Amino acid sequence: MAEIPTLRQLTYFIAVAETLSFGKAAARCCVTQPTLSEGLHTLETLLGAPLFTRTKRTVALTALGQELVLPARDIVLRAEDFVQLAQMKRAPFTGTLRIGVIPTIAPYLLPALLPALQTQFPALELQLKEDVTAQLLSALNQHLLDMVLMAFPYDTPGNTQMKLWSEPFMIAMPGNKPLREDLASLSDLSRHNVMLLEDGHCLRDHALAACRLQTGQQRTFGATSLATLIQMVQHGYGATLLPAMAVSHQTLPPGVMIQRFANPQPSRQIGLVWRHGHPRENEFRTLGEMIAKMHEDR
Amino acid sequence: MAEIPTLRQLTYFIAVAETLSFGKAAARCCVTQPTLSEGLHTLETLLGAPLFTRTKRTVALTALGQELVLPARDIVLRAEDFVQLAQMKRAPFTGTLRIGVIPTIAPYLLPALLPALQTQFPALELQLKEDVTAQLLSALNQHLLDMVLMAFPYDTPGNTQMKLWSEPFMIAMPGNKPLREDLASLSDLSRHNVMLLEDGHCLRDHALAACRLQTGQQRTFGATSLATLIQMVQHGYGATLLPAMAVSHQTLPPGVMIQRFANPQPSRQIGLVWRHGHPRENEFRTLGEMIAKMHEDR
DNA sequence: TTTATTAATAGGAAAATCCTATTTAAATCA
DNA sequence: TGATTTAAATAGGATTTTCCTATTAATAAA
Incomplete structure (x- = not known):
């Protein structure tokens, strides 16, 4: 039977590899720094080679350490999965x-x-x-x-x-009735000043792509929520694209009018x-x- | 941080699952039976459900245990691989x-x-x-x-x-000179009493397949080595098929003659x-x- | 030079792992 | 049926590992 490392040791190894600090790694593992220090030492002894180069002040992975991080993480994650698997088999949901x-x-x-x-x-x-x-x-x-x-x-x-499921986009624009009966085409969008969410929200990219808009074509306003965007539409700053969900589940304020697209509807x-x-x-x-x-x- | 089992515990689990005996499993893990017994107990407590049904006399896997053996083995084997990987990266060969x-x-x-x-x-x-x-x-x-x-x-x-590499088969038959100059065809084989190794040796199956022989067509003699087969050829019991390796690396005894096949040569x-x-x-x-x-x- | 930061080391406490000895229960045998 | 054998669980204690606090050593920053 071969000598194998402890899951604990592997956890220490991963934590140091990710934080590049014995202190922070120890905190993450809920042990003290000396404990982690010693655990790593025994692991390095077992492997017969150092995993880190310590210069008293900074810690860096050795070439060996670099190559072993992913396999080590894989093992620990599988062990965690094992418990979840048991839990699931024993009593689903x-x-x-x-x-x-x-x-x-x-x-x-x-x-x-x-x-x-x-x-x-x-x-x-x-x-x-x-x-x-x-x-x-x-x-x-x-x-x-x-x-x-x-x-x-x-x-x-x-x-x-x-x-x-697939969810169509709709145009929200200033207007006096809640739903406009006629259907919009993509080219209709150019008649509006289209406002979208700030960067990082996938809705922004999806709307841009689905409606084939250029990035510079509309003003973002750095809106952080759809609710904000709707407020801005209400106050006449322009139009925006809303997913169907936001239209049906939110009572739109007066002054905001929704228009559907003709098929094929742009969607996410x-x-x-x-x-x-x-x-x-x-x-x-x-x-x-x-x-x-x-x-x-x- | 989730509570995870020990590799040791998983090893115990696997050993019992394979031997279906606490005693034998303990011996394999190089611990005593009570030690293994307790280790498994804490694992079952951690998982919240028994892995085995013990009836004082026999041990059987529960449905849960059945489902967890493979994942457990996978984790332990990966841990063993980890050491070998380190060894390899540190100093190949x-x-x-x-x-x-x-x-x-x-x-x-x-x-x-x-x-x-x-x-x-x-x-x-x-x-x-x-x-x-x-x-x-x-x-x-x-x-x-x-x-x-x-x-x-x-x-x-x-x-x-x-x-x-690919290795051609040759015919070894009784004869007075070491190498016969003319080339054999597969159909020539039917003129010999072809002897092969006993069942279980892949050479037997490969020779049968490569030379398109029927299973009943030759007498096996339960020969357990090529050396034995060659002896039998020497004593006139029939012919056999030898891989090129056996021909070139072994000084064939007098009375055995080798004949090559014409292209395409049957081979393994x-x-x-x-x-x-x-x-x-x-x-x-x-x-x-x-x-x-x-x-x-x- | 002093101070702050970070890892290693020392020494001891706590926990785990493991052992021997024993008990318990079931199956086998006389 | 009762004695014997077999196999797992339990008890109690030894050993080892893990972990902690306190301290040291070494470097970088002030």
């Missing part, structure tokens, strides 16, 4: 599920979704995090989240996508993303089907 | 390499190969195991071997094949096999190239 949701979905979908999920799976504790897609995917790949509810198209290498897709081979993959698919069904029955 | 070789290759190739490897890589310790292909591949997939030197075609799911391939993603994959390829080169220069 129990325990904690950490879900990330983007800001242009969260306020419209969650109010209906959360109570429904609580009813269906009372033993499932949901931890929600709202942020822009890039941040959520980063957290997902660091195993800080289990699943992300987001909009597509979006490249998510190493992850599994589950598209749930709503869906889920999780890490390939996540132990709770089966649950995620079921949840996805539930969410899609709920949206269909809305 | 050092340490122990466990190689399996089939009996119809070993005696002809190893006498030249081993000294050459020792010269080239003095720090590399080779552990050799000679057995039939099925046994070697089984050991390979249990991580008891790192690499197998064998003959193809052979299906090796989950493993990487590296073909090195010699090559290496290792587990997909083995940490020392790079070394294996280099070794393979060395072996091929040595064979070419023979």
Whole structure:
């Protein structure tokens, strides 16, 4: 039987590799610095070569350390997955599920979704995090989240996508009645001063792409939420593109008029993303089907 | 930070799952039975559910245990690989390499190969195991071997094949001169009583396939080595098919005559096999190239 | 030069791992 | 049926590992 390292040692190794500081790494691992120091030392002894070059002041990975970080992380993450897998097999839809949701979905979908999920799976504790897609995917790949509810198209290498439904964009413009009967074409947009969310929101990119707009063509205003954008439309600053969700779930204020696009309607897709081979993959698919069904029955 | 199991605990789990006995598993893990018993208990407590059903007399996996054996084994094997990977990166071609070789290759190739490897890589310790292909591949997939030197075609799911060279078969028959000048065709074989190795040797199957012989067409004699077969040819019992290796590296006794086949010559391939993603994959390829080169220069 | 920061070391406490000895329960055998 | 054998659980204690606090050593910054 071969001599193998401890998961603890590997955890220390990863923490130092990521923080490049024994002190910070120790704090992250919830141990003191000497403890971590010694743990790493025994690991290096086991491997027969140093993983770091210490110069009393700074820490850097050796070539060997560099090559071993990813394999080490892989092992530790699999061990964490193992517990989740057991939990899932033992009792599906129990325990904690950490879900990330983007800001242009969260306020419209969650109010209906959360109570429904609580009813269906009372033993499932949901931890929600709202942020822009890039941040959520980063957290997902660091195993800080289990699943992300987001909009597509979006490249998510190493992850599994589950598209749930397609959501058309609509124009919100100043006007006296809530819904304009005639249908807009993409070229109609040029007649408006189109305002969008600030950079980083995928809705901005999706709207630009779906409506084939140029980046410089509209003024951003650095709007941080759809609610703000709608306020600005109401006050006559211009028009904006809203996803169907925001139109149907929010009582639009007077002075804002909605116009649909003629087919083919520009749209984004709503869906889920999780890490390939996540132990709770089966649950995620079921949840996805539930969410899609709920949206269909809305 | 999530609570994760110990590699030790996972090792215990795997051992019991494979032996279905706490005692035997403890022996394999080099601990006493109570130690293993307690380790498993804490693992089951961590997971929140039993992995085994104990009936005081027999042990069986629960449904949960069944589902977790493979993931557990995967984690432990990766941890073992981690050490080998470090060893390899730190100092390639050092340490122990466990190689399996089939009996119809070993005696002809190893006498030249081993000294050459020792010269080239003095720090590399080779552990050799000679057995039939099925046994070697089984050991390979249990991580008891790192690499197998064998003959193809052979299906090796989950493993990487590296073909090195193609080796023609020749006929060995009773006769007064060592080499017959004219070339044989496959149909000439029917004029001989063809003897082959006993079942289990891939040479038997390869010769049958390459020469398009029927199974019942020849008498086996349960020969366990090529040397025995050659002896039988010498004593006039019939003919046999020999790989080129056996002809060139062994001084054939008087009374045995070799005849080559006309093109296309029936043949087998010699090559290496290792587990997909083995940490020392790079070394294996280099070794393979060395072996091929040595064979070419023979 | 002094101060602040960071990792290594020393020494001891706490926890875990592991052992021997024993108990318990079931299957086998007389 | 009762005795014996077999195999896992439990008890209690030794050993080892892990971890902590306190201190030292070394470097960079002030």
